Amino acid sequence: MAKNEPKPIDGLTYEEAFAKLETIVAALETGDRxxxxxxxxxxxxxxxxxxxxxxxxxxxxxxxxxxxxxxEDFKENP
Amino acid sequence: xxxxxxxxxxxxxxVTDLTRHLRQLLEGDTALQGVWVQGEISNLSRPSSGHIxxxxxDSSASLRCVMWKTEAVRLRVGLQDGxxxxxxxxxxxxxxxxxxxxxxxxxxxxxxxxLFQEFLRLKAMLEADGLFDVTRKRLIPNSPRRIGIVxxxxxAALRDMLNTLRRRxxxxxxxxxPVPVQGDEAPPAIQAAxxxxxxxxxxxxILLARGGGSIEDLWxxxxxxxxxxxxxxxxxVITGVGHETDFTLADxxxxxxxxxxxxAAELASSITVMELRQTLExxxxxxxxxxxxxxxxxxxxxxxxxxxxxxxxxxxxxxxxRQRLDELNRRxxxxxxxxxxxxxxxxxxxxxxxxxxxxxxxxxxxxxVVTKNKRIVTSKAQVQDGDALRVRLRDGEFDAxxxxxx
Numbered sequence: 001m002a003k004n005e006p007k008p009i010d011g012l013t014y015e016e017a018f019a020k021l022e023t024i025v026a027a028l029e030t031g032d033r034x035x036x037x038x039x040x041x042x043x044x045x046x047x048x049x050x051x052x053x054x055x056x057x058x059x060x061x062x063x064x065x066x067x068x069x070x071x072e073d074f075k076e077n078p
Numbered sequence: 079x080x081x082x083x084x085x086x087x088x089x090x091x092x093v094t095d096l097t098r099h100l101r102q103l104l105e106g107d108t109a110l111q112g113v114w115v116q117g118e119i120s121n122l123s124r125p126s127s128g129h130i131x132x133x134x135x136d137s138s139a140s141l142r143c144v145m146w147k148t149e150a151v152r153l154r155v156g157l158q159d160g161x162x163x164x165x166x167x168x169x170x171x172x173x174x175x176x177x178x179x180x181x182x183x184x185x186x187x188x189x190x191x192x193l194f195q196e197f198l199r200l201k202a203m204l205e206a207d208g209l210f211d212v213t214r215k216r217l218i219p220n221s222p223r224r225i226g227i228v229x230x231x232x233x234a235a236l237r238d239m240l241n242t243l244r245r246r247x248x249x250x251x252x253x254x255x256p257v258p259v260q261g262d263e264a265p266p267a268i269q270a271a272x273x274x275x276x277x278x279x280x281x282x283x284i285l286l287a288r289g290g291g292s293i294e295d296l297w298x299x300x301x302x303x304x305x306x307x308x309x310x311x312x313x314x315v316i317t318g319v320g321h322e323t324d325f326t327l328a329d330x331x332x333x334x335x336x337x338x339x340x341x342a343a344e345l346a347s348s349i350t351v352m353e354l355r356q357t358l359e360x361x362x363x364x365x366x367x368x369x370x371x372x373x374x375x376x377x378x379x380x381x382x383x384x385x386x387x388x389x390x391x392x393x394x395x396x397x398x399x400r401q402r403l404d405e406l407n408r409r410x411x412x413x414x415x416x417x418x419x420x421x422x423x424x425x426x427x428x429x430x431x432x433x434x435x436x437x438x439x440x441x442x443x444x445x446x447v448v449t450k451n452k453r454i455v456t457s458k459a460q461v462q463d464g465d466a467l468r469v470r471l472r473d474g475e476f477d478a479x480x481x482x483x484x
Contacts, residue, residue, distance in 0.1 A: 014249055015223065018358070025361055028368035035376050042369050049362045056355055059248035063240060065231070066255045066271075069278055074231075074254055076240065 009047045014055045021048040094173070101171040104178060110169035115141065115180060116188055119161045124150075130157070134165060134180065142179035143167070149183050155292045162188035186293070193293055197300055201327055204302065209309040210330040216314040218334050221349040222282030224251050226275040226313065228268060231256035235289040235318070235339035242343035246350040253279045259288040264298035269307040276312050283346050284311060286328060287318040287339035299326035308332055318342025441472040448478075 065074040117134035128147030167182035255271035308331040322337035329335040336342035
């Protein structure tokens with residue numbers, strides 16, 4: 001399935017990591033992979049789960065403001 | 079002045095009866111009940127009772143008005159002296175003061191009636207253009223990550239939406255396109271903001287929102303430019319304008335209408351971070367489980383292989399071969415022995431025959447073998463007088479010398 005080099009896991013967004021995790025779980029569930037490949041998939045799946053959980057834990061709403069054509073950080077009035 | 083007759087037949091009233099009669103006349107006249115009256119506010123008074131008192135006047139007359147607390151609390155327009163309004167209510171009489179007045183149940187800034195006509199006209203026109211067609215509505219993604227917001231940067235609406243998103247979906251990226259949300263500059267600014275978000279940011283969904291206000295305050299959201307910009311947006315638009323009871327034309331053109339800004343933010347985060355966490359945990363559980371299943375399956379496979387291996391093992395073949403070898407060995411030995419015996423018998427026969435042919439056998443019968451220099455002498459011509467000969471008899475040999483030839 002991985003034609004191109006897999007991206008390093010800690011560079012994945014939540015959606016990317018979660019989509020990959022879903023693919024891996026689906027592949028493991030069919031159970032037709034060789035053991036060694038399954039082990040590799042499983043380890044990658046665990047790393048992806050960790051990445052997703054981290055992203056959820058650290059998630060902080062990012063708010064920017066569109067000024068003309070460019071984005072600037074938005075400071076909320078207290 | 080004419081003397082009044084003691085027997086004057088004119089009706090006589092007490093003040094109370096008269097006033098009550100007048101009141102009944104007013105209240106029984108349908109033309110004076112449920113009416114709209116236009117005028118300007120003066121003598122506005124809002125005592126702590128919560129009721130509102132004012133005089134409605136125009137250039138040549140004035141009318142006392144009262145609005146009871148129960149209606150006054152529902153008012154969304156701020157009243158002030160000099161304000162031109164339309165008041166809805168029933169005419170009646172305040173008997174104690176002998177004063178007729180308007181008992182107001184609602185009021186609106188003057189011109190709202192005209193605005194409402196304009197609202198209906200625009201709505202019909204844009205509806206005819208198909209801007210409100212249900213088929214035009216795009217699906218709101220249930221987990222948008224990039225959210226555009228078009229609203230005032232200083233309003234409570236923005237604060238409410240950001241708080242809602244922070245609580246429900248902090249993974250989201252918000253881009254605010256700040257706009258004035260009322261006044262003449264609002265419609266072109268909102269139109270530009272919607273277009274810019276579509277062109278520069280392309281978020282997953284756009285929230286177009288504004289806090290509550292009068293119909294005039296919300297009027298920008300009925301502006302044709304705004305309504306068309308909402309309809310033209312490639313990105314799905316959720317509106318959250320005013321309060322639950324407020325409907326604007328932008329709401330009709332939007333892909334989804336929320337009653338308030340907060341509700342709009344909730345609709346843009348229909349899948350919350352809590353739900354994501356649950357889904358993730360579920361997936362992690364399946365992942366772990368799949369490994370257990372995999373190991374069990376591999377274990378079973380291995381056991382199968384193992385018994386297969388035992389069956390087809392070379393060790394087993396070696397054992398078989400060894401047995402066969404023993405067998406062959408045994409059978410080979412017998413053959414060999416037989417062969418040897420046979421050979422031995424044949425040897426013996428040959429030996430016998432050789433023995434029979436041996437010249438030595440002749441010696442047994444009394445003949446001698448004469449040799450000269452190890453060569454057998456078979457003729458007289460081979461020897462001369464004095465030659466040394468060797469003679470062999472049956473039981474031994476001796477030397478001899480030739481003396482005199484025959």
